[in-house]
Amino acid sequence: MLSTDDRSLRREFGWFMLIALAVLAAGIGMRDPWPPDEPRFALVARQMLESGQWLFPHRGMELYSDKPPMLMWTEAFWMWITGGWRGAFLLTSLFSGLGTLALVWHLGRRLWNGRVGLVAATLVLATMQFVDVIKHAQIDPLNLFWITLGNAGILLHCLRGPNWRLYWLGCFAAGLGVITKGVGVIALLMLLPYVAMRARQWPGVTVTRGDGWRWAGGALAFLLAIALWLVPMLATAYGLRTPEFMAYVHDILFRQTAERYANSWQHEEKPWFFLLVILRLWIPTWLLIPFVVPGWREALRMRDPRVWMPLMWCVLVLAFFSIPSGKRAIYILPALPMLALAMAPYVAGLLKARWLQAAAFWIAIACATVFGGAGAWALAKAPKAAQRIAEGYEMAGHGQPLWWCVIAVGVGFLVSALAFRPRRGVAALLGGMALGWIIWPVGTYPMLNDNQSARGLMEKADIAIGPDGQLGLVLWREEQMYQARRPVAEFGFARDAAAQLHDARAWQQADPAHRWLLVNEEAFDDCVVTDKVMRLGVANRVRFALLPADASRQGCVPASTR
Incomplete structure (x- = not known):
């Protein structure tokens, strides 16, 4: 039977x-999916459903080898089970976020008590980067x-064990x-502080004897999970041995993993980059x-592994991602x-x-003032910054509805502050943040x-x-x-613009009366007849236009290919 306190804590967790x-x-x-990553994964998932090709993701006609297919599998599953519901592409992120919170609560409850577990989960949910990432359909939530x-x-296993099943899991x-x-392998770095603490005989650390084969079973479980995809993928690729599939194998197993880590070719940042990310995005x-x-200092003196195993792992993760020159803010989230x-x-x-409650309350009031004031200023004064943002989204005027949403976020903080008062200032701040995270997406x-x-x-083009x-x-x-409303022709994604446009014109000339080209205006060359171009506008700050057959000069050879 659960005690009254246990039932109360479980109710609070619910x-x-x-x-x-x-x-x-x-x-x-x-x-719908928004760039930069969401449309790519949603498109690959939909093509998996349509083609039945699950081992080798495709982006259009080309193989997509930047990432393993796990996320795309899950998105395809949600698309299938919901019948193509518009929000299906976000469900993996949603359940990954909820699952992460539940795991943190469970860990806190098992290592300390339910109250600590609830505080730990609340700290995660209150962090700006966590909520922002979970609200997008990227690989990182999963x-x-x-x-x-x-x-x-x-x-x-290491602190409340031995529990070999949990270790293998x-x-x-x-x-x-x-x-x-x-980078899922970084979870195994948790074994390094365990080994160090066991060697120094920290109290509370699980000690086993003669269980080498069980520890080795962890490596087997790790490799088994990888083999679920790797073995059939390699068997198929080496069975077919086409240049495309062999290039896919090399790219995803070497260039996108070891080479990307050891010799990053993009997102170069300074070694202290992640410290700045924490200061900026892990508020509050x-x-x-x-x-x-x-x-923490007292826990170190007492040699408490419950505190220092996860802390040392955090330091190892920070060092792991700080070594290569290529860094992105999202890497440090785990x-x-x-x-x-x-x-x-x-x-x-x-x-x-009391001081913390008071400080949190006044921070909530400050947030209400900043959001409300900034929104009102943008709404009433139409500054150049507001006009540029509105133009980027192709919004009428200077984006008045957008600034009303900013004001509404400020009102959410104010309402929460008035409801909870200084005595419960932390609840006031957290409530304002929760309302802000709800108001903003629903409004914008x-x-x-x-x-x-x-x-x-795509509606205009159709x-x-x-x-x-x-x-x-x-x-x-x-x-x-x-977003295409009908089947489309495409001429490769990774190919350069000149090659795509050349093949597209050849395709168009086979049926000039019915075939149109939707072109990113950055691909225009000197053979385009600008007077014949039909401008469609801006999407994600990129201009697109429709080219009928007579919008390209017959017999013209672009200067870039001469």
Whole structure:
């Protein structure tokens, strides 16, 4: 039988998860995939469903080898099970986010108690980067879930074990992380602080004897998860041995993993880049770190592995991603749940401090003032910044509806502050943040979607070419093919613009009366007859136009190819 306290804590966790669902799910079904990544993965998933080709993702006619197919598999599943519902592409991120929060709560409850688990999960949900990432259909939410599951299995085995099934589950989850984004292996770094603490005989660390084969079973579980995709993929590729499939194998196994880590070719940043990311995007969680450092110091003196195993893992992850020159803000996110777990025991006590409640309350008031004031200024004064933003989204005027949404976020903070008062200032701040994360997508998704998703552009193109028209895409983006209202012709995605336009013109000349080219205006050459071009407008700050057959000079050879 559960005690009264246990039932109360479980009830509180249930309410927490309902709030998390409202925050993370707000806006789902109100928009289509938005660049840069969402349309690509949604398009690949839809092509998987249509073609039945699950081992080798395709983007149009070309193989897509930038990422393993795990996310695309899940998106295809949701598309299939929901019958192609508009919001299906976001469901993997939603359930990954909720699953991550549940795992953090479970870890806190098992290592300390339910109150600590709830505080840890709240710290994760309150962090700006976490909510922002979960609200987008990128690979990272699913990767975050697998890594957190890997951490949970290993931590519970090493600190509340032995529990070999959980250990093997953690290693298996790390393998699933590898076939999601390659870096799932970082979950296994949790074993390094465990080995160090066991060697130094820290209290509370699981000690086993004569179980070498069981520890080795973790490596087997890790490799088994990877083999679920790798073995059939390699067997098929080497069975066919076409240049395209062999290039896919080389790219995804070597260039996109080891070579990308050791010799990054994009997103070059300084070694301290991730410290700046934490300062900018892990608000408000990192603001509490100075107040928990004394607790960490005491935990080190007491040799408490519950605190220092996840903390040391966070340091290892920070070092792992800081070594290569290529860095993106999203890489460091998997460290957040473990940092929150290490902070939670001390934050739980800190919440009783009156100064913290008062400070949080006035921060909520400041947020209400900033959002409300900025929105009102943009609405009334129409500054150049507001006009540029409106032009980028092709919004009428200077984007007045957008600034009303900014004001509404400010009102949400104010309402929360008035409802909870200074005595419950932390609740006031968290409530304002939750309302902001709900108000913003519900208010802005409908007004921005046509531009961001290229839905409006493709509707214009579909009307312009008529019911018998055929459409070819040149220098296209994934959202265009995803939003196409009829089958389209395309001439490669990774090929240069001149090659695409050359082949597109040949295709068009085979039936000039019915075939049109939708062209990114950056691909225009000196053979384009500008007077014949039909300008369609801007989508994601890129201009597109329709070219009928007579918009290209007959017999013209572009200067770039002479």
